[in-house]
Amino acid sequence: xxxxxxxxxxxxxxxxxxxxxxxxxxxxxxxxxxxxxxxxxxxxxxxxxxxxxxxxxxxxxxxxxxxxxxxxxxxxxxxxxxxxxxxxxxxxxxxxxxxxxxxxxxxxxxxxxxxxxxxxxxxxxxxxxxxxxxxxxxxxxxxxxxxxxxxxxxxxxxxxxxxxxxxxxxxxxxxxxxxxxxxxxxxxxxxxxxx
Numbered sequence: 001x002x003x004x005x006x007x008x009x010x011x012x013x014x015x016x017x018x019x020x021x022x023x024x025x026x027x028x029x030x031x032x033x034x035x036x037x038x039x040x041x042x043x044x045x046x047x048x049x050x051x052x053x054x055x056x057x058x059x060x061x062x063x064x065x066x067x068x069x070x071x072x073x074x075x076x077x078x079x080x081x082x083x084x085x086x087x088x089x090x091x092x093x094x095x096x097x098x099x100x101x102x103x104x105x106x107x108x109x110x111x112x113x114x115x116x117x118x119x120x121x122x123x124x125x126x127x128x129x130x131x132x133x134x135x136x137x138x139x140x141x142x143x144x145x146x147x148x149x150x151x152x153x154x155x156x157x158x159x160x161x162x163x164x165x166x167x168x169x170x171x172x173x174x175x176x177x178x179x180x181x182x183x184x185x186x187x188x189x190x191x192x193x194x195x
Contacts, residue, residue, distance in 0.1 A: 030192035031061045031069070035160055037185025039077040039091070039167065053077035053089065057163075057185065061099055069099045073115055073144075075183075082124070091169075093119040093142045109158075112147035119169045126172045140170040140177075150189055158189040 039053040055077030061069040078090045095117030102110045119142035126138040146165020150158045167181040 029063060031189055033059045033160055033187055033189040035163055035185040035187030037183050040182040042179060042181065051079060051083050053079040053091065067101050067103060071099045071113060071115065072096045087125045089124040090122050091119055093117060095142060095144060107152040109150045110147065111150065115144040117142050121171045138171045143168045144183065156191050158191055160187045160189050162186060
């Protein structure tokens with residue numbers, strides 16, 4: 001009886017070993033994405049003369065531990081006319097941070113991320129404090145916290161079905177010097193090999 005049990009149990013355990021090892025591999029991969037996005041901005045602060053800016057983002061991420069990756073992003077957005085202001089606005093930002101994915105055994109993979117860096121605003125009007133001249137540009141701190149959902153099309157090509165985040169900047173406006181914005185986008189993701 002003991003011998004028959006071993007003949008059954010040993011092959012069973014050996015067949016489960018690759019599954020256990022596969023569970024320990026990081027769920028993340030090296031990813032690069034291009035996303036079209038809209039930025040809901042506000043001017044002036046305190047009210048909502050809100051307006052939309054069109055643009056996009058480019059990202060690259062690299063797995064570091066389990067479901068976590070480090071992430072670098074470059075984004076640009078533009079509008080030709082801020083309502084009631086007779087000026088346009090262009091923004092270019094560069095941020096880095098961390099992303100966490102929720103791996104599962106479906107084609108759908110949600111993620112959350114937090115990014116920190118800087119933003120450069122130009123082709124607009126940035127007021128100055130008393131005794132200084134206004135400029136057409138300004139540079140400040142920038143932060144984006146949010147998440148999204150990726151959907152697999154093939155092993156290496158995914159659709160970024162949704163990406164949404166809260167985007168904070170502190171460009172000069174003499175009304176608190178801060179902007180609370182919403183970014184919404186979608187795009188395509190190219191997924192590389194596992195770490």
